Amino acid sequence: MNRNTTSGFDMAAEIAHIALTEFKSHYVTKNFTGLIQRYYSLVIEDYGDPRAERFPMMSNPLYTFGLVGIYLTWVFLIGPFIMRDRKPYQLKRTMVLYNAFQVAISGYMFYEHLVAGWLNYNLKCQPVDYSDGPMSKRMLNLCYIYYLSKLTEFADTVFFVLRKKQSQITWLHVYHHSVTPLETWVLVKFVAGGNATFPNLLNNFVHICMYFYYMMSAMGPNYAKFLWWKKYMTELQIAQFILCIVHTIRALFNQQCQFSKFISCLLLLNSSIFFCLFMNFYIQAYKKGKDAKSIAINQQTTCATELQQKTKSFELNNNNSQEVLPILNEKKVN
Numbered sequence: 001m002n003r004n005t006t007s008g009f010d011m012a013a014e015i016a017h018i019a020l021t022e023f024k025s026h027y028v029t030k031n032f033t034g035l036i037q038r039y040y041s042l043v044i045e046d047y048g049d050p051r052a053e054r055f056p057m058m059s060n061p062l063y064t065f066g067l068v069g070i071y072l073t074w075v076f077l078i079g080p081f082i083m084r085d086r087k088p089y090q091l092k093r094t095m096v097l098y099n100a101f102q103v104a105i106s107g108y109m110f111y112e113h114l115v116a117g118w119l120n121y122n123l124k125c126q127p128v129d130y131s132d133g134p135m136s137k138r139m140l141n142l143c144y145i146y147y148l149s150k151l152t153e154f155a156d157t158v159f160f161v162l163r164k165k166q167s168q169i170t171w172l173h174v175y176h177h178s179v180t181p182l183e184t185w186v187l188v189k190f191v192a193g194g195n196a197t198f199p200n201l202l203n204n205f206v207h208i209c210m211y212f213y214y215m216m217s218a219m220g221p222n223y224a225k226f227l228w229w230k231k232y233m234t235e236l237q238i239a240q241f242i243l244c245i246v247h248t249i250r251a252l253f254n255q256q257c258q259f260s261k262f263i264s265c266l267l268l269l270n271s272s273i274f275f276c277l278f279m280n281f282y283i284q285a286y287k288k289g290k291d292a293k294s295i296a297i298n299q300q301t302t303c304a305t306e307l308q309q310k311t312k313s314f315e316l317n318n319n320n321s322q323e324v325l326p327i328l329n330e331k332k333v334n
Contacts, residue, residue: 048189049130051137055144055188064185068178071154075169079161088164092218098155099215103208105149110204112142117193118201124250125257128194136193143192146200147184153177172277183270195251195259196267202240209233234282241275 044060057063116138117126129136157177160168187196210233216223245268251257252264 044189049140049192051130051132051140052144052188052192058144058185058188061182061185061189064181067151067154068181071157072174072178075157075161075174079158080166083161083164089162091159091162092220095159095218096215098159099211099218102149102153102211103215105145105152106204106207106211109142109146109149110201110208112138112145113197113201113204116142117197121194123247125254125259126194127258128191128196128260130193139197140188140192143184143188143197143200146204147181147188150180150184153180170281172281175277176274179270186266191260191263195248195257196263198247199240199244199267199271202243206237206240209236231286234278234285238275238278238282241271241278244271245275 052058116135129139154177157169157173160166160173187200213227213230213233216226248264248268248271251259252261252268
């Protein structure tokens with residue numbers, strides 16, 4: 001089986017065929033469990049990469065769904081309940097060490113993505129190597145490490161809860177941390193290599209910069225003067241998704257490219273969603289913030305100008321009254 005092509009639109013077509021031909025019989029017999037099992041067998045067992053079976057939590061996606069569910073439960077229920085009558089934890093040393101770890105693991109994965117693949121990959125189109133060769137296995141192992149790293153990033157939100165930084169737990173933050181473990185599970189299970197790892201390469205580079213910024217921020221106010229580049233971090237993330245979109249579109253419309261068209265569509269959809277979310281965040285945080293600041297400055301300038309004009313007007317009237325008084329007094333004397 002050529003998974004680069006068969007696991008694409010052929011897989012979607014076969015699933016649709018099963019839905020059309022078998023749903024009626026399952027509906028009549030009320031055997032929905034059998035239908036679910038058939039879909040599961042088709043997608044997970046028939047189209048999954050057998051090399052990934054040796055990794056923990058790769059046999060089925062329920063483990064990952066369960067971890068995401070625990071994460072969301074902690075963020076919105078358990079964590080706030082525990083912290084409701086407690087003071088915020090500082091966690092300075094813990095956060096410095098955690099961010100340093102993320103910088104190190106991101107640096108390692110960035111290096112491995114280059115050595116195991118992208119120094120020799122074709123940037124225009126790179127199918128997945130499903131062989132048992134040393135470099136393909138190295139890339140497979142790397143993809144699994146990348147998947148595990150996304151689980152460790154749950155700690156980002158845990159720290160927000162423990163520090164009572166609820167304002168930083170935005171829709172973008174929660175969506176990102178909930179979706180990426182599921183996305184990377186699919187990566188390991190079906191397409192551990194080739195075009196699917198290009199976003200990982202870029203993401204590792206972005207995370208090196210991002211977690212280094214977080215590490216310096218956690219070290220205290222003495223390092224605040226070195227954090228002037230916060231705005232550019234968001235711009236770097238946006239550039240990451242633009243590159244992913246361009247790269248995926250180029251492969252998608254390349255008729256000679258043997259990488260799965262179906263997976264390419266999923267990559268394109270995922271990158272487009274994140275691009276829109278990060279652009280919205282950027283506009284809200286910087287553009288509108290800058291406009292609001294400009295409006296405030298203009299209002300202050302206008303108020304100062306009006307006050308100055310009123311002061312001059314008052315002084316002028318006061319001077320005129322002082323000039324008139326002697327004349328009145330003079331007339332009174334006469």
